[in-house]
């Protein structure tokens with residue numbers, strides 16, 4: 285897959301996506317968002333991809349937000365359309381994906397950048413990373429799901445404090461408040477994400493997808509309990525369930541087929 289603003293490659297069933305606009309601190313312009321939408325759709329339908337790592341080029345920024353230069357003259361209607369389109373094609377598409385997405389936060393994750401990281405299922409930050417939603421400094425609010433996903437991750441009090449002050453938090457604080465799962469030295473960032481995806485790769489893929497679906501259902505006003513019951517039932521119909529139980533009885537490692 286050749287893109288103008290992304291590097292992407294699949295190695296051992298992991299899709300590596302690097303947002304590659306280092307001079308603009310990897311800010312999300314329209315073209316980058318459209319390429320991200322494309323690569324996310326590819327990940328969802330490709331049998332070669334079991335999980336995705338998203339990171340930013342260089343060591344300074346993961347993503348420093350939506351591209352401010354692009355929307356400086358927007359009307360209210362255009363702003364609303366920008367947010368709606370982004371939600372549907374990128375941010376919700378990641379969260380609702382059946383493949384596990386990990387954000388490897390290699391520096392500033394601000395505005396739309398933190399929103400991108402928060403739409404991923406797991407976040408790992410490098411020690412020097414700084415995270416925040418500074419939109420109110422521009423006379424805006426977060427528009428790519430930040431008000432909702434930050435509240436889900438850190439609770440109402442911390443979310444309102446971070447959004448209204450626009451203050452960034454360090455990686456260490458982000459870990460303390462549950463905004464990131466792990467903080468590691470920059471050199472270990474991708475390795476830590478690979479370690480998690482390689483563990484998930486050993487598990488039954490349909491069960492992994494069902495688990496993600498049920499957890500996400502708890503966050504979106506859907507009936508998460510009903511989703512869990514339905515997905516639990518569906519698992520019994522899979523070849524992987526039969527393989528998992530046989531392997532347990534035979535005291536061997538299961539060999540899952542994803543069916």
Ligand code: CAA
Nearest residue numbers: 307308309311348349350351352394395396418426427428
């Ligand atoms: N959009 C467009 N360009 C950006 C950008 C952004 N979000 N963030 C950084 N850049 C560009 C700068 O304009 C600069 O380009 P030039 O060299 O051509 O001037 C280059 O990246 C380097 O940035 P700085 O010179 O500012 O670097 P710094 O080290 O002094 O500061 C920073 C780093 C604190 C991250 C600072 O760049 C910054 O505050 N960036 C903006 C962060 C922000 O407000 N993000 C929210 C965007 S709005 C949004 O995301 C809305 C939404 O929810 C949908």
